[in-house]
Amino acid sequence: MAGVRIEQRERTRRALVEQARALFATRGYGDVGLAEIVRAAGVTKGALYHQFEGKADLFRVVLAEVAAEVADAVVAAAEAQGDDPWAQFTAGSRAFLEASTDPAVARIALVDGPAVLGWTEWRAVDEATSGRHLVEALGTLVARGVLAPRPVAPLAHLLGGAMNEAALWLAVTDEPDALERVWGELLAMMEALR
Amino acid sequence: MAGVRIEQRERTRRALVEQARALFATRGYGDVGLAEIVRAAGVTKGALYHQFEGKADLFRVVLAEVAAEVADAVVAAAEAQGDDPWAQFTAGSRAFLEASTDPAVARIALVDGPAVLGWTEWRAVDEATSGRHLVEALGTLVARGVLAPRPVAPLAHLLGGAMNEAALWLAVTDEPDALERVWGELLAMMEALR
DNA sequence: TGACCGACGTACCATCGGTACGTCAAGCGG
DNA sequence: CCGCTTGACGTACCGATGGTACGTCGGTCA
Numbered sequence: 001m002a003g004v005r006i007e008q009r010e011r012t013r014r015a016l017v018e019q020a021r022a023l024f025a026t027r028g029y030g031d032v033g034l035a036e037i038v039r040a041a042g043v044t045k046g047a048l049y050h051q052f053e054g055k056a057d058l059f060r061v062v063l064a065e066v067a068a069e070v071a072d073a074v075v076a077a078a079e080a081q082g083d084d085p086w087a088q089f090t091a092g093s094r095a096f097l098e099a100s101t102d103p104a105v106a107r108i109a110l111v112d113g114p115a116v117l118g119w120t121e122w123r124a125v126d127e128a129t130s131g132r133h134l135v136e137a138l139g140t141l142v143a144r145g146v147l148a149p150r151p152v153a154p155l156a157h158l159l160g161g162a163m164n165e166a167a168l169w170l171a172v173t174d175e176p177d178a179l180e181r182v183w184g185e186l187l188a189m190m191e192a193l194r
Numbered sequence: 195m196a197g198v199r200i201e202q203r204e205r206t207r208r209a210l211v212e213q214a215r216a217l218f219a220t221r222g223y224g225d226v227g228l229a230e231i232v233r234a235a236g237v238t239k240g241a242l243y244h245q246f247e248g249k250a251d252l253f254r255v256v257l258a259e260v261a262a263e264v265a266d267a268v269v270a271a272a273e274a275q276g277d278d279p280w281a282q283f284t285a286g287s288r289a290f291l292e293a294s295t296d297p298a299v300a301r302i303a304l305v306d307g308p309a310v311l312g313w314t315e316w317r318a319v320d321e322a323t324s325g326r327h328l329v330e331a332l333g334t335l336v337a338r339g340v341l342a343p344r345p346v347a348p349l350a351h352l353l354g355g356a357m358n359e360a361a362l363w364l365a366v367t368d369e370p371d372a373l374e375r376v377w378g379e380l381l382a383m384m385e386a387l388r
Numbered sequence: 389t390g391a392c393c394g395a396c397g398t399a400c401c402a403t404c405g406g407t408a409c410g411t412c413a414a415g416c417g418g
Numbered sequence: 419c420c421g422c423t424t425g426a427c428g429t430a431c432c433g434a435t436g437g438t439a440c441g442t443c444g445g446t447c448a
Binding site: 028029030106111112114115116118119120123150151154155157158159160161162163164165166168169171172178181182184185186188189192193 | 222223224300304305306308309310312313314317344345348349351352353354355356357358359360362363365366372375376378379380382383386387
């Protein structure tokens with residue numbers, strides 16, 4: 001059978017996640033109540049607490065979705081380059097920067113994420129999505145001799161933090177050429193490591 | 195006429211800020227209620243709302259205090275060097291990293307700060323404290339020809355973000371030599387800009 | 389077909405941040 | 419020294435919030 005149960009289940013989960021994502025993105029986790037979320041999704045609090053463990057758990061799912069989309073953009077950009085690891089690295093970084101510049105992404109993934117889930121759990125989500133690709137890219141660069149041998153993990157933290165902060169700045173600034181200026185500096189910073 | 199009024203005023207403000215800071219540092223802004231804060235400070239909610247505009251305003255004062263202390267540590271470390279601008283730059287950066295590695299500082303200044311006040315206002319606090327010194331240090335490095343002429347603002351964002359992320363990692367990790375490893379990578383990153 | 393279970397709505401609760409208002413003493417002009 | 423003002427604070431209370439208990443109804447399956 002088609003499974004009316006799981007179909008219904010998935011429909012309410014999708015509605016809750018989508019509406020919660022839209023509300024969290026525009027007004028932030030703290031300023032959005034469950035009543036508003038369930039009203040927008042067309043269900044009740046009973047449905048929400050049946051599908052999720054609570055407000056924070058719903059946010060966790062939203063964050064995972066956002067992070068996965070960003071990671072997909074990074075992978076797509078990297079794969080669009082040939083098999084030049086340096087080009088893949090820079091293209092992936094630029095894709096991350098552009099994707100995270102979306103205010104909705106920045107708000108959920110970079111501002112509320114660490115505060116709601118705690119930094120450690122937030123870091124685990126990042127490590128499972130975009131962060132992993134950054135570590136892998138740096139690893140292959142070292143393995144191929146493009147980068148001098150060095151500990152990859154700390155460098156990934158530094159570069160990731162730099163890109164996160166840059167994305168947050170780009171998300172709120174209104175200078176039209178800000179992205180290119182930041183990207184220029186970031187690229188120079190990465191080139192200097194070569 | 196010592197001013198019993200302003201003395202009393204300052205005493206309750208100090209008590210509230212100190213207790214709030216301790217509680218926010220250990221359990222985070224969201225998990226600490228006003229009732230607990232005023233109980234620890236030995237006053238009531240009436241006193242809190244007489245001295246502050248609300249919970250977020252109290253947090254704002256706590257954050258300003260923490261940020262000022264970090265900035266003081268940065269300035270002290272930089273001034274301990276002679277008038278070598280590069281030594282001042284690196285010493286200040288290292289002092290920032292060490293100060294922000296304190297879990298209490300990291301939690302308040304780096305995790306909850308942006309979420310509670312919003313990223314823009316949080317950035318303004320940083321810009322008024324540690325961030326300002328970073329921009330100034332980079333400015334003099336460019337002016338003295340130590341660094342090639344380049345836009346300072348984006349670079350400050352990138353370096354500041356890198357150090358923030360590094361501090362957060364150091365605040366939760368238990369590797370004993372993590373600080374030296376991260377510092378080594380950060381120093382290499384900064385040296386590469388020379 | 390009847391027992392079971394997953395999905396969900398309703399009613400309710402404790403607690404939270406925030407407000408209104410009363411009280412009391414310090415300050416201050418006369 | 420007196421009386422009025424005002425700042426500092428406590429008490430009682432409010433609406434809203436996240437979370438829970440429980441009832442119901444329809445799909446599922448032996």
